[in-house]
Amino acid sequence: MDDDCRVLVVANRLPMTITVQDDGTFNYQMSSGGLASSLHGLQEKMKFQWFGWPGIDVHRSDRDTISHEVAERCKAVPVFLSKETASNYYTGFCNQVLWPLLHNMPEKALFNSKWLAKYREVNEIFADYIVPHVENGDLIWIHDYQLLLLPGILRERLEKRKVIRIGFFLHTPFPREDSFAILPLREEICNSILSCDLVGLHIKDYADRLISGCEAVLEEVHCSPHDLHYHGRKVMVEHFAIGIDPDSFRETVNTAGVQSQISLSERSFAGRKIILGVDRLDYIKGMPQRLAAFDKLLDDFPEWVGKVVLIQVAVPSRTDVLEYAKLRDAVERQVGRINGKHSRIDYTPIHYMYKSVPFEELCALYAMADVCFISSIQDGMNLVSYEYVACQQDRKGVLLLSQYTGAAKMLPGALITNPWDTPRCAEAINEALTLPAAERIKKYDECAKVVNKYTSIRWGRSFLNALESTPLQNRTPRSDGVH
Numbered sequence: 001m002d003d004d005c006r007v008l009v010v011a012n013r014l015p016m017t018i019t020v021q022d023d024g025t026f027n028y029q030m031s032s033g034g035l036a037s038s039l040h041g042l043q044e045k046m047k048f049q050w051f052g053w054p055g056i057d058v059h060r061s062d063r064d065t066i067s068h069e070v071a072e073r074c075k076a077v078p079v080f081l082s083k084e085t086a087s088n089y090y091t092g093f094c095n096q097v098l099w100p101l102l103h104n105m106p107e108k109a110l111f112n113s114k115w116l117a118k119y120r121e122v123n124e125i126f127a128d129y130i131v132p133h134v135e136n137g138d139l140i141w142i143h144d145y146q147l148l149l150l151p152g153i154l155r156e157r158l159e160k161r162k163v164i165r166i167g168f169f170l171h172t173p174f175p176r177e178d179s180f181a182i183l184p185l186r187e188e189i190c191n192s193i194l195s196c197d198l199v200g201l202h203i204k205d206y207a208d209r210l211i212s213g214c215e216a217v218l219e220e221v222h223c224s225p226h227d228l229h230y231h232g233r234k235v236m237v238e239h240f241a242i243g244i245d246p247d248s249f250r251e252t253v254n255t256a257g258v259q260s261q262i263s264l265s266e267r268s269f270a271g272r273k274i275i276l277g278v279d280r281l282d283y284i285k286g287m288p289q290r291l292a293a294f295d296k297l298l299d300d301f302p303e304w305v306g307k308v309v310l311i312q313v314a315v316p317s318r319t320d321v322l323e324y325a326k327l328r329d330a331v332e333r334q335v336g337r338i339n340g341k342h343s344r345i346d347y348t349p350i351h352y353m354y355k356s357v358p359f360e361e362l363c364a365l366y367a368m369a370d371v372c373f374i375s376s377i378q379d380g381m382n383l384v385s386y387e388y389v390a391c392q393q394d395r396k397g398v399l400l401l402s403q404y405t406g407a408a409k410m411l412p413g414a415l416i417t418n419p420w421d422t423p424r425c426a427e428a429i430n431e432a433l434t435l436p437a438a439e440r441i442k443k444y445d446e447c448a449k450v451v452n453k454y455t456s457i458r459w460g461r462s463f464l465n466a467l468e469s470t471p472l473q474n475r476t477p478r479s480d481g482v483h
């Protein structure tokens with residue numbers, strides 16, 4: 001990869017979090033996790049320029065100050081959106097239309113034409129900020145479902161003026177045919193995606209579905225296994241499984257602070273096995289299914305009552321969306337019912353935490369759990385599974401992983417489950433808790449090999465290498481003369 005190459009990374013959110021303090025001044029903090037840390041290692045070698053929404057409503061008079069600070073601190077350009085625009089675009093169209101449909105859950109989707117118009121408008125606003133920065137030879141890397149129309153808009157605006165390559169990575173699954181058929185804007189979305197030189201998804205299934213979806217709604221698409229030809233342009237469609245930076249987790253686990261948190265917690269759970277669940281409280285993560293399986297374990301294998309606990313961290317997410325509030329209520333009622341049923345004076349089976357835990361505490365939880373149970377009913381990849389493996393170098397615990405995650409295709413040592421099949425999930429938990437040491441270690445080592453090899457740096461480098469290797473091409477004019 002050419003080290004002088006400039007990469008414009010465009011994502012819904014900036015790589016830093018900005019908050020307003022009591023005195024009205026702003027606080028800036030680099031976001032932990034996410035895309036910024038995935039690309040951290042590469043940023044030292046290549047010139048990155050970020051674009052993203054700061055996530056707060058900023059008065060016009062403060063915009064210059066914030067732009068200056070953000071440019072200085074993380075080489076980023078904030079894309080300002082009014083509160084009303086952001087709400088219709090993000091809370092509305094992104095989270096209540098695109099998110100459920102991309103995850104094949106049309107029953108959770110709501111439709112509203114104002115949201116749709118604002119989604120288009122925000123993708124145009126992103127282009128307004130980006131276009132003045134683009135130079136010949138740039139690689140533009142656009143991320144995720146919030147910006148599906150941006151590649152097409154940029155291609156139209158820059159076509160004649162700049163020689164650039166555009167890449168797009170979708171972090172969610174690409175929907176199955178039935179959900180795709182009701183996706184609003186599907187033609188516009190496919191047309192935009194095919195304005196890219198390279199389109200990346202986590203696994204081959206999603207890439208295949210994207211190719212079929214584009215073929216279904218657009219004329220003039222010609223497909224071969226790894227690329228498409230559209231309006232005379234070649235578009236590569238590849239799968240690049242994202243990973244994590246395992247060293248940062250291992251190093252944190254080995255700090256004295258985390259080690260003492262682990263010892264303290266181990267003492268309070270002495271004589272009991274620990275199953276861990278960590279998720280944003282999102283309906284894709286299958287928390288009710290996990291709780292039902294744990295309940296069934298205690299019913300069907302009563303020898304575990306008093307001997308096993310489930311620690312469930314539910315990170316608050318999208319609290320302004322009704323479906324998420326309903327999910328929280330349902331999960332908390334379910335936790336109460338199960339605890340009411342199986343608790344004893346000296347035993348509470350489920351330890352439920354509705355909060356975002358600090359990174360050190362998260363690493364301590366990962367390190368002390370005997371089993372990590374991931375029961376997503378849909379999930380693009382699922383990085384919690386990788387993080388658990390990275391933190392388990394001493395204990396070599398068991399990963400119980402839903403077949404509906406991208407990670408299930410990557411981690412051969414995991415015990416794969418179907419979260420809808422409650423009795424078999426309960427059996428799988430029992431199997432995970434009783435796996436003979438030699439088999440457990442073998443399975444763990446298989447997972448660790450993948451987590452250590454397919455890191456986030458490798459993911460970023462592979463995508464950018466592939467993007468840089470695509471031929472620079474002009475779009476041939478369409479027969480109707482429209483470009």
Ligand code: ADQ
Pocket residue numbers: 033034171172242278279280313315355356357358359362379380381382383384385387
């Ligand atoms: P998410 O749906 O957010 O990501 P996931 O991949 O599991 O799901 O990542 C969650 C991240 O949040 C992890 O890095 C984790 O450390 C962090 N996190 C979890 N609990 C936390 C807590 N209590 N406090 C602080 N941080 C916490 C989307 C897609 C996934 C895809 C990723 C990356 O839905 O399928 O794997 O993007 O592409």
